Amino acid sequence: MIKVIDLHKYFGDLEVLKGINNEINKGEVVCIIGPSGSGKSTFLRCLNLLEVPTKGEILINGVSIIGSIKNPKKLNELRKNIGMVFQQFNLFPHMTAIENITLAPMKVLKMGKEQAESKALELLDKVGLTDKAYEYPSRLSGGQKQRVAIARTMAMNPDIMLFDEPTSSLDPEMVGEVLEVIKTLALEGMTMVIVTHEMGFAREVSDRILFMDEGIIYEEGKPSEIFNNPQRPRTREFLSKVL
Amino acid sequence: MDLIYSIYRVLSDKIYFSFIKENRFMYLVDGWVISIQVTVLAALLGIIIGLVVAIVKISGKSPFAQVADWYVSIIRGTPVVVQLTIIYYVILADVSLPRTIVATIAFGINSGAYVAEIIRAGILAVDKGQTEAGRSLGLSEAKTMRYIIIPQAIKNILPALGNEFIILLKETSVSGYIALDDLTKGATLIRSVTYESFTPLITVAYIYFIMTAMLSAGLSKFERRLRASD
Numbered sequence: 268m269i270k271v272i273d274l275h276k277y278f279g280d281l282e283v284l285k286g287i288n289n290e291i292n293k294g295e296v297v298c299i300i301g302p303s304g305s306g307k308s309t310f311l312r313c314l315n316l317l318e319v320p321t322k323g324e325i326l327i328n329g330v331s332i333i334g335s336i337k338n339p340k341k342l343n344e345l346r347k348n349i350g351m352v353f354q355q356f357n358l359f360p361h362m363t364a365i366e367n368i369t370l371a372p373m374k375v376l377k378m379g380k381e382q383a384e385s386k387a388l389e390l391l392d393k394v395g396l397t398d399k400a401y402e403y404p405s406r407l408s409g410g411q412k413q414r415v416a417i418a419r420t421m422a423m424n425p426d427i428m429l430f431d432e433p434t435s436s437l438d439p440e441m442v443g444e445v446l447e448v449i450k451t452l453a454l455e456g457m458t459m460v461i462v463t464h465e466m467g468f469a470r471e472v473s474d475r476i477l478f479m480d481e482g483i484i485y486e487e488g489k490p491s492e493i494f495n496n497p498q499r500p501r502t503r504e505f506l507s508k509v510l
Numbered sequence: 511m512d513l514i515y516s517i518y519r520v521l522s523d524k525i526y527f528s529f530i531k532e533n534r535f536m537y538l539v540d541g542w543v544i545s546i547q548v549t550v551l552a553a554l555l556g557i558i559i560g561l562v563v564a565i566v567k568i569s570g571k572s573p574f575a576q577v578a579d580w581y582v583s584i585i586r587g588t589p590v591v592v593q594l595t596i597i598y599y600v601i602l603a604d605v606s607l608p609r610t611i612v613a614t615i616a617f618g619i620n621s622g623a624y625v626a627e628i629i630r631a632g633i634l635a636v637d638k639g640q641t642e643a644g645r646s647l648g649l650s651e652a653k654t655m656r657y658i659i660i661p662q663a664i665k666n667i668l669p670a671l672g673n674e675f676i677i678l679l680k681e682t683s684v685s686g687y688i689a690l691d692d693l694t695k696g697a698t699l700i701r702s703v704t705y706e707s708f709t710p711l712i713t714v715a716y717i718y719f720i721m722t723a724m725l726s727a728g729l730s731k732f733e734r735r736l737r738a739s740d
C-alpha cells in the first residue's frame with residue numbers, strides 16, 4: 268500500500284534520512300522505535316508530505332506521490348486519505364470537540380452538517396467521549412484531547428493513519444485510554460504507522476517493528492524477533508536501555 | 511479666600527476670553543470633528559492596506575512581497591509629519607484635493623504599515639501545529655487560513671488594532687502642518703486671536719486625554735471578554 272524507495276531528507280546540510288526503503292501493506296500495523304533524533308518523525312511526516320523529501324520515491328497504491336507537492340489539488344486529495352495524529356494533539360481550540368471532528372468532512376468532503384454530526388457522534392462514542400461532544404478542548408484532559416484528535420482523523424475515513432508519539436505528552440494515567448483506542452483500530456484492520464516509546468504497546472499491537480537509528484532503518488522484524496532476539500548491536504543497546 | 515477667589519476670577523476670565531467670546535469654542539468643535547473624521551477614515555484605509563500587505567507578505571516570494579517589505583520599512587522608518595508633508599507638498603502637490611482627504615490618505619498609508627505588522631504577527635503567533643493539523647486533514651491552504659488560523663489570530667490582532675487606533679488619533683494632531691484645521695490647530699487659531707496659550711492648549715490636551723482614556727477603557731473591557739471566551 269505504501270512503498271518507500273531510497274528516501275533521503277536534508278534540513279539544510281543536515282542529512283536526517285539517509286536512504287529509507289520499506290513497504291507497508293494494507294491492514295498492517297507498523298511501529299517505529301528508536302533513539303531521539305534518529306529521524307522517526309521526519310520519516311512519518313514525509314509520508315503525508317508535511318516534510319518534502321529531498322530525494323527518493325514514495326508510492327501509494329503504486330502511484331508516486333512526490334509529484335503532488337507542486338499540485339495543491341492532488342496534495343489535498345492525498346492528505347485526506349492519510350490521517351495524522353500528533354503528539355501535541357493540535358485540536359482547534361476555538362471549536363468544540365464535535366466541531367473539530369465535523370470541520371474537515373464538511374469543508375473537504377462537502378458532507379452535510381447533519382450527516383457530519385451524526386458521524387462525529389458515532390466516532391465520539393467509539394472513543395468513549397459522547398458526553399464531551401460540546402466541550403471546548405481547554406476543558407478536556409490530555410487523554411480526552413487525544414481521543415478527540417483520533418476521532419477527528421477517523422472522520423475523514425482515511426486509508427492509512429499515522430501516529431507521532433500519540434501518548435508522549437500525556438500523564439501516565441491517561442496513556443492507557445488512548446492506547447486502547449488505537450488497539451481497537453488495529454483490530455478493525457486499519458493500516459497504521461505508529462512512532463512510539465511505549466514498548467509494551469508496540470509489542471502487543473504491531474505486526475512489524477522498524478528500529479530507526481541515525482536516519483536509516485537499522486533493523487526490522489516481527490515484535491517477537493526484535494524484542495526477544497535483536498540481531499544487531501545498536502538495537503540491543505537501545506532495547507536494553509528502554510526495556 | 512481671596513486667593514481662591516482671584517484664581518477663580520482669572521480662570522473664568524480666561525475661559526470667557528478664549529472660548530465664549532465670539533463663539534471661539536467653535537474652533538475646537540470644528541477641529542474635533544475634523545480630527546475624528548480623519549482618524550476614523552484613516553483607520554479604515556489603514557486596515558484595508560494593512561490586510562492586503564499582510565497577506566502579500568505572508569504568502570511570500572511574489573515580487574509584491576518585496577514591495578510590501580519596502581513599504582513597511584520606509585513608513586516605519588520615517589516620521590509621520592514628514593510623510594504627511596511629502597504627500598501634500600510633493601506627491602499630491604498638483605492635485606487639488608480637500609486637505610481632509612489628503613490627511614486621510616497620508617495617515618491611512620502610515621497606519622497601514624503598522625496594521626500590516628500587527629496582522630502578520632497575529633497570524634504567525636498561531637501555533638504551527640494548527641496549520642499542520644488542518645493540512646493533514648486535507649483542508650486547502652485557504653480553508654486552513656479561513657477556518658483555523660484567522661479565528662485564532664483575531665484574538666491577537668484586535669487588541670493591538672485598538673492600540674493602533676489610539677496612536678493614530680494622537681498622531682493626527684500634526685495635521686496643522688498641511689494647514690488642516692484639526693483639533694490641535696483649533697487651539698493655535700484661538701491663540702492667534704487671543705494671544706493666550708494656557709487655556710486652549712490645556713483644554714485640547716484634556717480633550718485628547720479623555721478620548722484616549724475612553725478608548726483604552728473600552729479596549730481593556732473588550733480584551734477581557736476575548737480572554738474569557740478561551
Ligand SMILES: Nc1ncnc2c1ncn2[C@@H]1O[C@H](COP(=O)(O)OP(=O)(O)OP(=O)(O)O)[C@@H](O)[C@H]1O
Pocket residue numbers: 278281283301302303304305306307308309310
Ligand atoms: N524542521 C527542521 N529543521 C531542522 N532540523 C530538523 C527539523 N526537524 C527535525 N530536525 C532535525 O532532524 C533530526 C531528526 O529529527 P526527528 O524529529 O525526525 O527525530 P525523532 O526520531 O522523531 O526524535 P524524537 O524521538 O526526539 O521525536 C534531529 O536532529 C532534528 O534536530
Ligand SMILES: [Mg+2]
Pocket residue numbers: 307308309431432
Ligand atoms: Mg519525533
